[in-house]
Amino acid sequence: MRVSRRTFLKTALLGSAFLAGSKYFKKGFTEISRDEGIKYVRSTCSPNCTGACGFKAMVYRGRLVALIQAADYPEEEYNPRGCLRGQSMINLIYGPDRLKQPLIRVGKRGEGRFKAVSWDEALDYTATKLAEIMKKYGPESVASFIQVPGTGYVQKGALMRLSSMLGWSVIHAYTMNGDLPMFWPITFGVQTEELESLEWANSKYTLICGSNILWTRVPDAKFLHLSRERGGKIVVVDPNYSPTAAAADEWIQINPSTDAAFALGLAHVILSEGLYDENFVKTYTDLPLLVRLDNQKKLKAEEVAGLSAQAKAMKSRLPEYRECYVVYDVKAKRFVIPNPENLKRDFEPFLEGEIEVTLVDGKKVKVKPVFQLLKEEILANYSPEKVAQIISPSADRVKEYEEIVKRIGREIATIKPLHIVYGASNYQWYHGDLKGRAYSLLVALTGNLGKSGAGISTYAGQYRIRWPLGAWWQFKGKPLKWVSFLLWLNKEYRESEEFKKYNKETPYPPNDVKALVFGWGNPFDQHNLANRLREKALNGELELIVNFDFQMATSVAWSDVILPGVAWYEKYDLTATVLHPYVQLQQPAIEPLFQCMPEIWICKELAKRVAEKLGDDELKKEVREFYVNPELFDKEESARKKGEWNLRLAREIANQASLDAADLMLKTGGPLVEGITLEALKKGPVRLNLPAPGKRQLVFYEQIQEYKPFPPVSYPAPLPKTARFVKSGRIEFYKEEDVFIDLKETLPVHKDPIKDTEHKNMKEKYSLIYITRNRLYTVHSTHSNNITMLELQDFRPRIWIHPDTAKKRGIKEGDLVEIYNERGKVYAYAVLDPGIHPQIVTFEEGWWSRYLRGTSYNTLIYPWIKPTHIIYFVPGIWEASTCWNEAACEIKKA
C-alpha cells in the first residue's frame, strides 16, 4: 500500500497525540496487566431469532470489546451456542445508526427529519398527545405491541403493564408475524408444542417440511447432524433446494403449498397397508368418535336414547368446556361415552363401518366413526397416483413421485421415533392450517407423540410464554384488551358479510386505532402489508406513532416520537426460548450509551405523565406501584424534587426495578419456575421444571404417558379459553363447527394455494409466487445494517429464481430486477438457481427500505383472513394470522 507523505504525517501525529494523552503511556504498554479492568458479564443475545444464546460480554474500561459464547449449559451438547450475528452485535450497539437521544419528528412521516429534545420534553409531548387521544376516542384507541416476549419478559412486560394500567389495546405480535400455526389450536387445543433441539438427536427419522433449520436455527442445526451420525435419516420437503435440503439425506421437491396432498398421500399408504398404531388412534384421538351423517356433527351422548341420563350426570361433573361424545364398543356391543377428562381407555371402539343409532326423540340416524370418514376421504382422493399429480414439479416425473410417496409412507410408519418439523414459511399460507392438520395426522397415525425424539414441532420466534407472567404484565390485575392486527389493517374484511357471519367474539375498538406505541419491532418494513401501515401514517388515520427502538430502523423514520431504548447488553431482563428450555438472565455489561434508557423507565415515566395529563387522581396515586417496589418510585421523585436527579441515578433505580420484576415473575410463576432464583441465574442458565424425565421438553408427554386430557395450558390464556377448541379432550381431526362444514374442511384436505385468494381478485395475470424466506445474515431486519453481515452479502438484496423463469423474461445473473404486483414492488439482484422451483421467486425478508431504493418488500403482500380463523378469539392462540407467502407476482428487468 502506498501512503502519501501527508497522510503518513497526519496518521503519525494522531497516533502520538493518542499515546501522549493516555495515562498508560508513561507506564508503557507492557506494564498493563491484561486483566486489569477487564470484566466478563454473563448475558444472552436476544433478537427475535429463537436462539437466546448465552454470551459472555467482555468489557474493558466501560466499553464492550468482545462477545464470547458462554458455553455454560449443563448439557455439554448445548455448548457452545451462538452465531456471527450475535458475535458482531457490537456493530449495532456502537454503530452509526445508534440513537443518541429522544427525537420529535419535524419533517413528513417517513422522511426521517427530527429535532433532538430532552427526555422531559419528549415524554411530556408524548403524554399530552396520548391523553388527548384517550379522552377523545377512548383509551382502547391507543394500541401497543411488543415483539415476542421470550426475548425479554421484564422490559417488554413494562409496556404491557403500561397498556394494562391505561386500558390501551394490545396487538399480538405472534399473529402479526404470521407465526401462529393454526393447526395447533384446531387439532390439539394449544398454541404450540415442540421438542427441544437436544431431542432432535434422538429422532430416527426427521421429516423437515419447509423449515430452513441450517439458516434459521443456526446454534441448533448441529443436532440434525448428530441425529444422522447416530443413524437417523433426514428428509427435507421443500419446493426449493434450501441449504437444509443440501444437508439432508433426501430432498423431495414439491409444488408450492401442496404439503397437505403430500401428507395425505403418506396417510393413504399407512391406512391402506394397515401400518397405523391402532392403540394410539383409539386412545388419544377423536378417530373413534361417531359422526352423524345427517348433520355432519359429532354425535353427542345426550342425544342418544339410553345414554342421555348418564351423559347429563357426567356433564354436571365435568368442566363446562367439555362435551360428551360417543363411541361404539365392539366388546360390550353398545354405545359408550369416553371420559373427556381421562384418556385411559376401558372400551374397545370400532373404527370402521357405519351403524344406526336411536336418538332420544326416537329418530334413527346413521353414524360413522371419524376414522371411517377419514379413510373414505383419503382412499378416494389421495392415492399416491393422484397425489403425485398434485405435488410433482413436472409432468415427466409423476411416476417417480408416486414411488416416493409409497416409500416415504412406509418409512415414516416403520422407523421410530419420527419427528416432523413444520416450518413457518410453510404454514404462512392461506391454507397453512390444512397442511398442519395433515402433518399432525401422520404423527398420530404412527403414534409418535409424548416420547423422546418423537413429535411435531413448529419453531417460529421467541413467542412462547412458558409460565404465568401476569403479576408483572398486568397492572393490579387489569386484563389486557386485545385487538387483531389483521382486522385492523383489513377494513374490507371487517365490513364483509363473511366476517359478520362467522365472527362471534373478536373485539374491535369502537373508534378505531388512532395511536400506535411500540418497541422491539420494525413494522414499517416488516409488516406494512400492502402499504397499509404506511398509508395509515400518511393519511393521518394514525394520529400518533411512538417508537422505542435503539437504532435508526425504518420505523423510526415513520414515527412521531422516538424514546430511545437500549440493546440487550445494557439492561436486565429474563429470556426463554422454545428451542432450549432454559430461563436466563440478561445482565447489563455496560451503561446505556448516550441518553438511551431501559424501557422499564420509559414506560414508568409515560405512566406517570399520562396519569397527570389525564388528571386522573386514582391513576396518579396508583402509579407509585408501577415499579414493583413503590419506594424506588419515591426515591426517584424525591431526587427530582431536590434537583438531584440525573440519568445515572434513574438507570440505577430502573435496573433495581428490573430485577424486582424478574424476581416477582419467578416467584409467582408456579411449578415450572419454582426454585429458580435470580442468584442462580446470575451465574448461568437454569432449566425449567418440565414434567418429562430429565426435565426435557417433549411433545405432550403428560397427555400420552399419563392420559391427561388435551390441551395442556397455553399461557397466558386460562384453560377454559382453549380447552373449548378440543371439547372431546382428544386430538381432533374432525372439526364440527359450522365454518368447517361450510368450507368442506371438517377433515384435513388439500386445497390449492392462490386459487381462493389471489386468483379470485387478480386472475391468472401474476403467475409467479413470491416467497419471502428468512435471511441467514439478519434476524428479520435486525442486523440489516450490520457492516460485517452486509459485506457477506455484497451489500445487495437478492432474489433467487430458476434459470428458466429468468430466461423467459430476459433476465441474467446479477441483473437488477423489479418484483411487482398490483399492490407494490421491490428491487433486488437476480441469482439464477436451478434449485428454486420454476414458479417461485424467493426474496429474503428483513431488508430496510434504505437498501431497496425506498421500496418495501412487504408492499406486495395482502392481509388475507380465513374465516375458520375468526370463529374464536384468543389472542395469539386462535385468531387471524398473516400468511406472507400467499402472494402472486411477476418480475421484469429493472
Ligand SMILES: Nc1nc2c(c(=O)[nH]1)N[C@H]1C(S)=C(S)[C@@H](COP(=O)(O)OP(=O)(O)OC[C@H]3O[C@@H](n4cnc5c(=O)[nH]c(N)nc54)[C@H](O)[C@@H]3O)O[C@H]1N2
Ligand atoms: N437467520 C435467521 N434465523 C431466524 C430468523 C431470521 O430472521 N433469520 N427468524 C426467526 C423467526 S421469528 C422465524 S418465524 C423462523 C422462520 O424460519 P423457517 O420456519 O425456517 O422459515 P423460512 O426460512 O422463512 O422458510 C423455510 C423454508 O420454507 C420453504 N417453503 C415455503 N413455502 C413452502 C411450502 O409450501 N411447502 C414447503 N414444504 N416448504 C415451503 C422455503 O422454501 C424455505 O426453504 O426463523 C427464526 N430464525
Ligand SMILES: Nc1nc2c(c(=O)[nH]1)N[C@H]1C(S)=C(S)[C@@H](COP(=O)(O)OP(=O)(O)OC[C@H]3O[C@@H](n4cnc5c(=O)[nH]c(N)nc54)[C@H](O)[C@@H]3O)O[C@H]1N2
Ligand atoms: N414478507 C415477510 N415479512 C415478514 C416475514 C416473512 O417471512 N415475510 N416474517 C415475519 C416474522 S416471522 C416475524 S417474527 C417478523 C419480525 O418482525 P420485527 O419484529 O419487526 O423484526 P425486526 O426487524 O427484528 O425488529 C426488531 C426491531 O427492534 C429493535 N430492537 C431489538 N432489540 C431491542 C431492544 O432490546 N429494545 C428496543 N427498544 N428495541 C430493540 C431492533 O433495532 C429492530 O428495529 O417479521 C415478519 N415479516
Ligand code: SF4
Ligand atoms: S443472533 Fe440468534 S443464533 Fe445468533 S447468537 Fe444471537 S441468539 Fe444466537
Ligand SMILES: [Mo]
Ligand atoms: Mo417469526
